[in-house]
Amino acid sequence: MSTPTTTTAAPDVARSGVRRRPSPTAVAPWILVTPFLLLFLFTFVLPILMALGQSFTLVEREGLFGEEGVTSTFAWFENYRLALADGQFIASIGRMLLFGVVQVPIMITLATVLALLLESASARWPGFFRAAYFMPYGVPGVLATILWSFLYVPGLSPIVDTAHAWFGLEIDFLGAGTVLWSIANIVTWTYTGYNMLIIIAQLKAIPPELYEAARVDGAGPARLAFSIQLPLIRPALVLTTVFSIIGTLQLFAEPQLLAQVAPAIDSQYTPNLSAYTTAFAYNDYTVAAAQAVLIALVAFVLSFAFLRLTNRTSR
Structure with a gap:
């Protein structure tokens, strides 16, 4: 009595070896919105982050106009204390x-x-x-x-x-x-x-x-x-x-x-x-x-x- 043999399907080489490219309909919205995102980043988000960073910075100038050097240190909430005072x-x-x-x-x-x-x-x-x-x-x-x-x-x-x-x-x-x-x-x-x-x-x-x-x-x-x-x-x-x-x-x-x-x-x-x-x-x-x-x-x-x-x- 012969035993039945089982066969396994070979993996789809083409499907596993080739990466699918994103469809144009998925990429087009990002291409169209990218100029706005860049403008929003550089004119809105970045200035806010810079202002927030400066609010925690203490700048010390040496000399009358800072000609002898300028040093920046982390000021914690000192600037906020001065503002509220x-x-x-x-x-x-x-x-x-x-x-x-x-x-x-x-x-x-x-x-x-x-x-x-x-x-x-x-x-x-x-x-x-x-x-x-x-x-x-x-x-x-x-x-x-x-x-x-x-x-x-x-x-x-x-x-x-x-x-x-x-x-x-x-x-x-x-x-x-x-x-x-x-x-x-x-x-x-x-x-x-x-x-x-x-x-x-x-x-x-x-x-x-x-x-x-x-x-x-x-x-x-x-x-x-x-x-x-x-x-x-x-x-x-x-x-x-x-x-x-x-x-x-x-x-x-x-x-x-x-x-x-x-x-x-x-x-x-x-x-x-x-x-x-x-x-x-x-x-x-x-x-x-x-x-x-x-x-x-x-x-x-x-x-x-x-x-x-x-x-x-x-x-």
């Missing part, structure tokens, strides 16, 4: 927190109201008014500040001169107690239209069937706004608020230019202006780097806290 820098952060608490809600409310009005069924020439409200955002911040300064400076401002001549009122837009809100007025004028367009884009994504069903149930414009539009544009409101919180701590051009006509604005009026002064007026780049990291940290904490709060309230 600067009372003017801490005051500038507190000033911007007050600025944001007042200015951001006003701006977001105005942007929301304008968006709802322009997207209402009774709105006339909505395209024209959208462009008109958005136009201030197209004006550079430097020019916007110069334009508004003509309305703030006594002797040039028709508002100040008219109030004094006709009503006997002394209006000082650039005083110590008012200049912060004069800056807030410029920022609100500039960015309300920008935030309005973001909200309008969210409004246009609402299905028309929801409006039709609500009108069948007898809902008026106010009921549509509060029951359908405002709840559904919540992501846009959160996004614009977070952007505004971050932008509040980044104020720089407006106070720097108004400082030429407003003695109440010093060289450390805002956090960014304080870091700029520390770096380029005092040549203390490591402490300025620590200040920049602290500004970014405060912006992150405020944005994160706001997102957590909105997520909790939505539940």
